Amino acid sequence: MTSLHTTPVRRRRLGVEAAAAGLFATLLMAGPAAATPDPGDSAATRTDASTRQEAEATAAIRSGEIPGVDEIVHSRNITHLANVPKDALQGLNTDLAFQGKYAFAGNYDGFRIFDISNPKSPKTVAQVLCPGSQNDISVSGNLLFLSTDSSRSDNSCSSTTQPATEKSSWEGMKVFDISDKRNPKYVAAVETACGSHTHTLVPERKNVYVYVSSYSPSEAFPDCQPPHDGISIIKVPRQAPEESRVVNFPVLFPDGGNPGAPTNPGVSRTTGCHDITVLPSKDLAAGACMGDGLLFSIKDPEHPKIIDRVQDNVNFAFWHSATFNQRADKVVFTDELGGGGAATCNEEIGPKRGADGIYDIVGRGDHRKLVFRSYFKIDRPQADTEVCVAHNGSIIPVKGRDLMVQAWYQGGVSVWDFTDSSKPKEIGFFERGPVSTDQVTTAGPWSAYYYNGYIYSNDIAKGFDVLRIDDRRTDPAKRVRTDELNVQTQPDYFDR
Template identity: 55%
Template sequence: MVRAVLRRSPNRRRVGAAAFSAAATLLAATVLVVPGAAAASTEDSPPEELSTPAVVEQLPQDLQDTISHSDNIRPLATLPKQPPFDNTGSFGTDIAFQGKYAYVGNYDGFVVYDIRNPRKPTVASQVICPGGQGDVSVSGDLLYFSVDYPRSNNSCDSEPSTAADPDAWEGIRVFDISDPTRPAYVTDVATDCGSHTHTLVPDHDGEADYLYISSYSPSANFPNCAPPHDKISIVKVPLADPASTELVAEPVLFPEGGNPGPPEGARATTGCHDITVYPEKDLAAGACMGDGILLDITDREAPVVTEQVRDDVNFAFWHSATFNNEGTKVVFTDELGGGGAATCNAEIGETRGANGIYDITGSDADPSLEFRSYFKIPRHQGDTENCVAHNGSLIPTRNGDYMVQAWYQGGISVWDFTDSENPEEIGYFDREAFDSENLLTAGSWSAYYYNGYIYSSGIQEGLDVLEINDRRVNDAKRVQFDEFNPQTQPSYQR
């Protein structure tokens, strides 16, 4: 058997409460932590179908529905959203993993799931700290949380505000998760236009984390989010003293303005939506509205754009990126309709709202992105099912390039892009429409492979745990990570 080799930054430090300042203690008092021990439903106790009206304030605890799936995928557990997140406004979002815990972002805070038994996950704690959209990553004793909705101040008990208010706050929050059942607020940093997403980038020496903050859509009426906003924000977290986290750089990635938008282009670039990094290779891929880019991140505080591509025919919004293990390919996603539209149908077709597969050719100093093909799920969805390519990760196999990916109400797809020009789906998991009469935002926001299982964060549905049994990917179970942030891609031995 080939033993998995997990290559990580050396000398990663775990930080304890003693490293936090008195200010952190004051901030922690504003955090409302809701203990939780709710257990998941399992395949042995299947749910009943739920019919949801157009406007829902609370979601029933027995949220269940009809599920279809391929023969090689088996649903193991479903754990619906728990109070106070059991409503249609508390969207479940991204996932980060550490040991036996999954940290799931939410527009109103985040949830810590105990996944030591993937067939019976439980809620370890819930943190109420609104801000949207709650993108999360974890590093040792720290959790980073993106706030993209203006708030009246930086605390967890702040009120909604507006970007037109010069005193409004949005940016990145830092929490202490040394005790996952009692997360505590450490500090925060305001960033221009907030933090729609962020990407954890460990430094080369294991002394600090960098956070690449992506945000977009500036306006002349927004004092803290003015155009042109052709940049990202870089926040540095000293691991020995996380309370001293600070903004250290705001590199301009598009000095010439990026995609100009109509009538010359498809979508104007005014910032980035998401960045995926491959730290071992000092490489990053940015999905930046109207542009897809490669970056050299050797100097963590001064990333350099080395390649830039556009697709003004089929891509509406460059949303996210995933490398293959060798770092010789990038899968970019197109979030046509912003995640709220029904785009997985015959009318939209097979190339819009899809993935674009690019090979990386040329040299490290002068790389090129060469388009090879599109991939979109082959199952048409209904008019009340928002569906488009969304967040996923590699399955760490010995042979080939395989990925699991969320498609909102299109469900979860496992697909093969080993042949860049001929990708194909090899498995799926798909629920019926959340509401058969009305188009409501629901479905899988993120679907990731972690330590032998697939975990999905449902916008409305809560946490799903799946298992795939397929000879092409079964060897991936040998790879065990102790920490996994999907937008910070690790390297594994083939």
């Protein structure tokens, strides 16, 4: 474990949006967006463009415009308390969940459990080898849930990759018993159409409902056929998880959803959802579904009901995730421009594309509407070799304010204020310099979440980070505690 210090860096802010039509078109022609590129993809051949990127990155480091390779910088109100590098699991680090004194960290090779009772010195409790793309993770009581979004030879943790064109291939949800944190036991698996890119829990006393988000069907895939215009809902009995099963596949897009190009150039065609966030205390959910943003009721968790649907066919390329504010009168949607595999935090892309979209929720009941207010994007410039994209974050629970911490891959961790929906602003940050100056590299925080007084970040390449923010605007949150946190199942921190 290492605890690192900062070096001051002169940072210019990104200016007005540049045209960059050619680069933007290149990003959008790269194919369907994914949370990260396939780890098996081969490195790109070195080109004149990569030579230019290396020269520009080197010059920016020398001028102090961006940090040096792997150099850590942060705002004065952020303290870097700890870093735990990867150990047995060497795949891409992914999402995080929390329960009591434990943090659960997903990895393409499985998951890791940390004891965070001393945030300055996290201890590894267990590492479970269970390969499968994504391994999006959440916990509820004695159960841990793990998403598999890559075609496997079977549903075991010793499976191997197998083409999705083969009927016998498997992908979906895995369930573990974590009553003994040092010895998790694999107890159930449920295959779902097109796998499970992400999932969201809707817990009840006797059961846990799991909303499974997946996308990109193909006529060539026996278990992932178009149209794939909904989500899989799994019912998991807490006392008998081996009886878990799919109980519904609600159609969310009766009209097929956003058609994408050529009708809407530069926008992903909707073929499912990427991520869903629920606010059980308000019976609400927000869906980020490729080309569409959704607001829906979950009063009946097996039969969600669409309340409103929005699109942004000018600046949003891929609706990636959603976050409610505490009062449930706003939603922040993120845009994963470039599919999580491109440098999009620079002058060429500008401040609106690849940004967060802030929407107010106006009206009452089933007549509520999502009304766009503004965009937010980090304005700290990143090298053209740094994959930078809006990714997973959570609210920071402070009464009367709307504060959020968010991961931006190599853009680092951003703390920002959207209390005024029309004038969001960053109030703190933490980031590392580029991993490389000679090739585009995927690294940086996949998830950054606030839990019981600290910010925890799962860096794709560098490991598990713990941060503390000391700021009069965020300090009241230090007194707020929760026993369990799956960020896509947002707690009501103040109505208990």
